[in-house]
Amino acid sequence: MPTQETDHISYQRSFYVEGGNFNYAGTVSTSIKSILKQMDLPNDVVRKSALVSYESEINIVSYARKGVIKLSIYSDIIQIEAIDEGPGIPNIELAMQEGYSTATQQIREMGFGAGMGLYNIKSFSDKFDISSEVGKGTYLKMIINKFSSR
Amino acid sequence: MKLREVKEILNAEVIVGEDKLDMEVKTAFGADLMSDVLAFAKAGSILLTGLTNDQVIRTADILDIAAIVLVRGKKANTETISLAKDLKIPIMTTKYILFETAGRLYAKGMVGCVEKVDNANARN
Ligand SMILES: Nc1ncnc2c1ncn2[C@@H]1O[C@H](COP(=O)(O)OP(=O)(O)OP(=O)(O)O)[C@@H](O)[C@H]1O
Numbered sequence: 001m002p003t004q005e006t007d008h009i010s011y012q013r014s015f016y017v018e019g020g021n022f023n024y025a026g027t028v029s030t031s032i033k034s035i036l037k038q039m040d041l042p043n044d045v046v047r048k049s050a051l052v053s054y055e056s057e058i059n060i061v062s063y064a065r066k067g068v069i070k071l072s073i074y075s076d077i078i079q080i081e082a083i084d085e086g087p088g089i090p091n092i093e094l095a096m097q098e099g100y101s102t103a104t105q106q107i108r109e110m111g112f113g114a115g116m117g118l119y120n121i122k123s124f125s126d127k128f129d130i131s132s133e134v135g136k137g138t139y140l141k142m143i144i145n146k147f148s149s150r
Numbered sequence: 151m152k153l154r155e156v157k158e159i160l161n162a163e164v165i166v167g168e169d170k171l172d173m174e175v176k177t178a179f180g181a182d183l184m185s186d187v188l189a190f191a192k193a194g195s196i197l198l199t200g201l202t203n204d205q206v207i208r209t210a211d212i213l214d215i216a217a218i219v220l221v222r223g224k225k226a227n228t229e230t231i232s233l234a235k236d237l238k239i240p241i242m243t244t245k246y247i248l249f250e251t252a253g254r255l256y257a258k259g260m261v262g263c264v265e266k267v268d269n270a271n272a273r274n
């Protein structure tokens with residue numbers, strides 16, 4: 001797989017995500033989806049990219065103070081990074097488990113908080129990296145291959 | 151079956167997408183947990199749900215869901231309805247509960263978008 005250092009980047013854009021504001025939760029991913037849709041990519045590639053972006057965006061809104069979702073398109077891959085300033089995740093292995101959630105009642109009322117988000121992100125990404133520092137924030141990197149789909 | 155038949159079977163009221171009732175739909179998924187919808191729902195399915203907020207519409211958009219059926223007589227607020235209009239996602243509402251909604255559609259030939267979860271995806 002091409003690495004981001006050597007591969008040609010054809011498109012890059014960052015989107016601001018405000019923590020705690022559910023009015024706009026998902027709007028960034030809707031935009032990312034419509035950008036990708038215009039690029040003549042296979043439908044399932046667009047769908048997977050939008051999905052991992054959406055779960056990350058909802059997590060930033062739900063748990064962090066603020067964050068950025070960065071879309072980078074290379075010749076063979078779509079890279080989506082979700083970078084936030086927030087409480088961080090103390091135990092990543094636990095957070096990745098299906099069903100683990102610290103979601104508040106407000107989040108649950110909107111249909112989130114099943115503890116499935118990070119698990120979904122991992123299973124829909126072709127490559128997934130997560131790192132986090134307690135008290136600082138969380139970094140996710142998702143890569144979706146443009147051509148060979150799951 | 152056509153979306154129009156879904157409407158008739160469920161005695162549903164169309165809130166958005168009166169012009170899309172000729173769309174063919176074959177599969178459905180029912181849930182009130184958006185992450186389960188994100189994990190399992192397939193493109194082109196209809197979504198049966200009791201949730202009525204903007205996130206349902208956005209989730210449906212992200213997943214290329216064909217249409218949303220609100221169960222238990224739920225109605226969406228005006229902002230949510232206009233979001234669905236913008237994103238061109240049909241919504242209808244039925245008075246049947248989720249179980250009845252699913253059962254009535256299934257009896258007429260609609261199937262789940264996945265039958266059951268495989269082992270690798272088993273949920274606890
Ligand atoms: N960006 C983040 N900052 C801080 N904590 C996070 C972040 N993302 C996830 N977490 C923690 O990890 C847990 C699991 O996240 P995950 O997305 O898998 O599930 P969820 O958000 O609780 O529910 P779901 O995504 O199914 O709606 C969260 O409940 C939260 O405690």
Ligand SMILES: [Mg+2]
Pocket residue numbers: 055058059112113116117118
């Ligand atoms: Mg989540």
